[in-house]
Amino acid sequence: MAEQKATNVHWHEGDITREHRSRLLGHKGATLWFTGLSGSGKSTVAVELEGRLNELGVLSYRLDGDNVRLGINRNLGFSAEDRTENIRRIGEIAKLFADSGVIALSSFISPYAADRNQVRELHEAAGMDFIEVFVDCSLEAAESRDPKGLYKKARAGEIKNFTGIDDPYESPWKPEIHLHSDQQSLTEEVDMILGELRERGIINA
Amino acid sequence: MAEQKATNVHWHEGDITREHRSRLLGHKGATLWFTGLSGSGKSTVAVELEGRLNELGVLSYRLDGDNVRLGINRNLGFSAEDRTENIRRIGEIAKLFADSGVIALSSFISPYAADRNQVRELHEAAGMDFIEVFVDCSLEAAESRDPKGLYKKARAGEIKNFTGIDDPYESPWKPEIHLHSDQQSLTEEVDMILGELRERGIINA
Incomplete structure (x- = not known):
């Protein structure tokens, strides 16, 4: 390591x-919160946007099942309590990233509006942008895609409390961005999101 | 929002x-893990480095008590279990940031070597830099600073299981960086850390 020569090279302007x-x-930080049925295309849009x-x-x-679950x-299961705690923690982590x-x-x-709204409030109370992106898609379309074979298992009763089958999906009331993944192209979806980020002054590019 | 005109502007190179x-x-991401007694100067060094x-x-x-605890x-207390879970979660979050x-x-x-080593293993298994920074300082020096009046309360029995008083601090065996905050200047400390970041090729600046 280099010997210290200069002195008084402190950062003087206070906290960063x-x-x-x-x-x-x-650019600014922000949280884009993709929500929608399994197979609706949330990850596809997020990956393309990234x-x-x-x-x-x-x-x-990206925060997703791979790096969070x-x-x-990893110490959370799928009980109602654990699902709420799962979303709470993800919301707190997203907020740290946005910050x-x-x-x-x-x-x-x-799937639950109350959980998503809690994350929204967390961001808004701290003056941070929370952008809810509803990746809307009919159950039929999502189920016909079934990229992970989960609907099949849920229909067969091998998975319980599966969103859209035997557990509700509560659609956002007023999402900042409402995508229709069974009608729009991926390019259209991503451009809608980029437009919103520009309009809010989060990005200038 | 701007109307979509161009098509096929997909990102083709696979995942980011x-x-x-x-x-x-x-520059690269990394985790700098400051550990040391209350009052040893961890935050002071981290703020200056920032x-x-x-x-x-x-x-x-910076991840610290203000934005994490x-x-x-917020749903963790100070039991042995909760302290371990506290460090585990911080380690996972630091890893996401480094990534x-x-x-x-x-x-x-x-204070516990086992908890810190778990975080180290988590990073190393994913090929990420984990740099343990031991902010070493005698108990006497830390207690004489007592910036938050916590040692006074611990000595009076108002706080139980306080590190250094009635709970152990386990010094790192092989920290990547060993600072002596009661003997070095802040500038020296920060320059040691910057030197290590340059040596490892994490920063070039």
Whole structure:
């Protein structure tokens, strides 16, 4: 390690804030909360958006089952209590990312309006952008895709409390962005989201 | 929102990876894990480092009691189990930040070696840099500072299981960085850390 020569090279301007980080990155942080049925296309849109944002020089990070359910939430099951705690924790993590300047892309079914609204309030109380993206899709279309074979298992009774089959999906009342993944192209969907991010001044690119 | 005109503007290169994010930011993500007694100066060093990194154009984010204990870990108390779960969750969050390209600055007493080592293993298994920063300081020096009046309360028996008084602090065996906050200047401490980040190729600035 280099020997310390210079002295008094302290940072004098006080704590680094959200604004400092935004200036460094050239964009603001925010949470994009994708919600919709299993198979509605949440992850597909999030992955495509992530690529487009990267091309625009915007830092985003996806929170999904792979890095959350197998990580911080590995000690949670699928009881009603655990599902609520699952969404609460994801909401808190998304908020930390948004605060850090990153655009958090949260992609979970998150079927209950009350849980989603709690995450919204958490962000809004801290002056952070929470953008609910309803990936709307008919149950028929989602079930016919069934990318993970989960609907089949739910219909066979092998999975209980499956959203859309024997557990409700509560549609957002006023999502900031309402996509229709069974009618729109992926490009259209992503462009709608980028438009919203520009309109809100979150990105300029 | 702008009408979609162009088609086929999909992102074709597959999922965005850690490497894409590093390229965008110009540095790698990592976790700097500050550990030491209450009053040892963990936060002081982390805040100063955060400012210096910002000047260098490096994105970092502090995880501390303010944004973690009052947020995602608000449902945890101070039992042995809860303390372990507290550190586990912080470790998982730091790992997500490191993966996103951000330099996570985690600043908690984290007195138990087993808990810290679990976080280390979590990072190393995923090929991420975990840098343990031992903010070493005599109990006498930490207690004489007592910035939050906690030692006084612990000595008076108003706080139980206080690290250094009636609960052990297990010093790191092989910390990547060993600071002596009662003997070094803040500038020296921060320069040691920056030196380590440069040596590891995490930052080039």
